[in-house]
Amino acid sequence: xxxxxxxxxxxxxxxxxxxxxxxxxxxxxxxxxxxxxxxxxxxxxxxxxxxxxxxxxxxxxxxxxxxxxxxxxxxxxxxxxxxxxxxxxxxxxxxxxxxxxxxxxxxxxxxxxxxxxxxxxxxxxxxxxxxxxxxxxxxxxxxxxxxxxxxxxxxxxxxxxxxxxxxxxxxxxxxxxxxxxxxxxxxxxxxxxxxxxxxxxxxxxxxxxxxxxxxxxxxxxxxxxxxxxxxxxxxxxxxxxxxxxxxxxxxxxxxxxxxxxxxxxxxxxxxxxxxxxxxxxxxxxxxxxxxxxxxxxxxxxxxxxxxxxxxxxxxxxxxxxxxxxxxxxxxxxxxxxxxxxxxxxxxxxxxxxxxxxxxxxxxxxxxxxxxxxxxxxxxxxxxxxxxxxxxxxxxxxxxxxxxxxxxxxxxxxxxxxxxxxxxxxxxxxxxxxxxxxxxxxxxxxxxxxxxxxxxxxxxxxxx
RNA sequence: UCCUCGGUAGCUCAGUGGUAGAGCGGUCGACUGUUAAUCGAUUGGUCGUAGGUUCGAAUCCCACCCGGGGAGCCA
Numbered sequence: 188x189x190x191x192x193x194x195x196x197x198x199x200x201x202x203x204x205x206x207x208x209x210x211x212x213x214x215x216x217x218x219x220x221x222x223x224x225x226x227x228x229x230x231x232x233x234x235x236x237x238x239x240x241x242x243x244x245x246x247x248x249x250x251x252x253x254x255x256x257x258x259x260x261x262x263x264x265x266x267x268x269x270x271x272x273x274x275x276x277x278x279x280x281x282x283x284x285x286x287x288x289x290x291x292x293x294x295x296x297x298x299x300x301x302x303x304x305x306x307x308x309x310x311x312x313x314x315x316x317x318x319x320x321x322x323x324x325x326x327x328x329x330x331x332x333x334x335x336x337x338x339x340x341x342x343x344x345x346x347x348x349x350x351x352x353x354x355x356x357x358x359x360x361x362x363x364x365x366x367x368x369x370x371x372x373x374x375x376x377x378x379x380x381x382x383x384x385x386x387x388x389x390x391x392x393x394x395x396x397x398x399x400x401x402x403x404x405x406x407x408x409x410x411x412x413x414x415x416x417x418x419x420x421x422x423x424x425x426x427x428x429x430x431x432x433x434x435x436x437x438x439x440x441x442x443x444x445x446x447x448x449x450x451x452x453x454x455x456x457x458x459x460x461x462x463x464x465x466x467x468x469x470x471x472x473x474x475x476x477x478x479x480x481x482x483x484x485x486x487x488x489x490x491x492x493x494x495x496x497x498x499x500x501x502x503x504x505x506x507x508x509x510x511x512x513x514x515x516x517x518x519x520x521x522x523x524x525x526x527x528x529x530x531x532x533x534x535x536x537x538x539x540x541x542x543x544x545x546x547x548x549x550x551x552x553x554x555x556x557x558x559x560x561x562x563x564x565x566x567x568x569x570x571x572x573x574x575x576x577x578x579x580x581x582x583x584x585x586x587x588x589x590x591x592x593x594x595x596x597x598x599x600x601x602x603x604x605x606x607x608x609x610x611x612x613x614x615x616x617x618x619x620x621x622x623x624x625x626x627x628x629x630x631x632x633x634x635x636x637x638x639x640x641x642x643x644x645x646x647x648x649x650x
Numbered sequence: 651u652c653c654u655c656g657g658u659a660g661c662u663c664a665g666u667g668g669u670a671g672a673g674c675g676g677u678c679g680a681c682u683g684u685u686a687a688u689c690g691a692u693u694g695g696u697c698g699u700a701g702g703u704u705c706g707a708a709u710c711c712c713a714c715c716c717g718g719g720g721a722g723c724c725a
Binding site for chain 2: 213217221223238264269292294301303416418422432617619620621623628
């Protein structure tokens with residue numbers, strides 16, 4: 188008797204093999220004299236059908252305990268199924284019930300639940316088909332990301348979670364302190380005296396690892412971050428979390444074109460990997476969640492991304508016969524209706540828009556000749572809109588200092604960032620993408636809270 | 651934060667001034683190959699919370715709490 192995972196049995200199992208499986212009962216069908224149950228162990232979307240015969244020891248009492256949600260270990264022989272739904276099934280010779288699940292109180296039923304309800308029983312929802320598939324795909328994405336970068340010789344950088352740079356990028360930050368909040372020490376001006384705080388100055392949870400990634404890129408050339416980031420924005424939407432994971436590659440000796448090449452290659456690799464490794468899960472999403480995801484994934488893998496400058500994109504939008512809610516004019520930030528028109532209607536494939544007006548982009552992006560635009564890029568994908576944002580960074584000390592002044596970024600805490608331009612500066616570029624939005628795109632899940640195991644949003648940090 | 655829709659049985663919802671409903675689930679029974687089994691019976695309720703109007707409120711009014719969708723911000 189060999190312990191096997193269900194996914195392995197469904198793929199490789201042969202009749203006559205004796206196996207042991209351990210898992211949770213999804214459904215039970217009792218007939219006169221025997222019964223069927225489906226056991227899922229998380230290794231795959233499909234469970235293994237087990238057949239219990241009344242000749243089993245303590246058949247009646249055991250069967251009563253095998254309800255939806257109960258945990259069992261079963262031993263038996265694999266046999267070709269007489270039924271139509273599956274090729275192989277397990278003829279049970281021995282059952283051990285580890286834990287029962289009272290059917291009168293167990294919240295999960297043998298039917299569909301709303302995702303809103305499942306969020307209220309977050310600790311149980313991974314036992315459902317959809318959420319289970321989401322986390323298998325999420326894991327595959329994570330593995331693909333590491334594989335892609337590691338194969339290319341990128342170093343994985345563990346950027347800090349606590350930071351004292353309060354201007355890393357956009358967004359409100361969470362404060363980190365060990366002050367007794369009922370007894371805050373005050374200075375002469377009556378303000379909180381942070382010199383007495385744990386780090387001797389205000390500290391925060393990071394909103395981005397990019398600046399630290401730039402530090403490491405100046406020594407290792409090619410690096411990437413992949414870790415949690417935090418935003419204290421009070422934004423309640425299906426696309427925002429207070430805690431989410433971000434991927435940020437950074438490459439030295441690289442310009443905007445190299446950045447675009449990496450972004451395109453990166454996305455194609457991830458999507459192909461998930462397609463190869465989670466075909467059942469993706470079929471499931473395509474059937475039950477969003478019927479366009481396989482088409483969208485295929486579109487990304489099999490088309491060269493279109494590349495246009497912001498200025499050209501604006502001209503194309505102005506020429507468009509389509510009416511937009513937001514008027515198009517050089518200098519505006521592209522609205523999602525504009526992005527979708529470019530990707531879904533005009534080009535019908537992923538589009539990289541580059542060289543945006545400097546006024547709508549961050550201080551660290553490299554100023555282009557003519558000083559009207561910066562070397563920024565956004566990757567727009569059909570079906571989702573912006574999926575990646577990146578730029579070539581400003582590597583010229585004088586220009587960076589000028590840009591920081593113009594955009595009112597404090598230089599005091601970023602002296603080290605400026606030092607990178609003082610000592611051995613090189614052209615470099617990188618991009619960032621939100622991990623949960625990537626998983627959302629691949630699975631077609633509508634709400635971002637359903638693609639992270641334990642979602643944190645304003646007013647909610649349960650579980 | 652703003653706008654908007656909603657909260658009724660374990661779940662999904664109907665009921666919009668006059669005796670609280672359906673489907674699913676659960677329970678019991680039937681069935682020798684089921685597939686979210688099927689068939690029959692049965693069991694489920696402080697109608698989000700607290701006030702108010704009324705002879706009478708799930709239904710109308712007010713406040714608050716919670717959830718969804720959208721906007722802004724962004725990833």
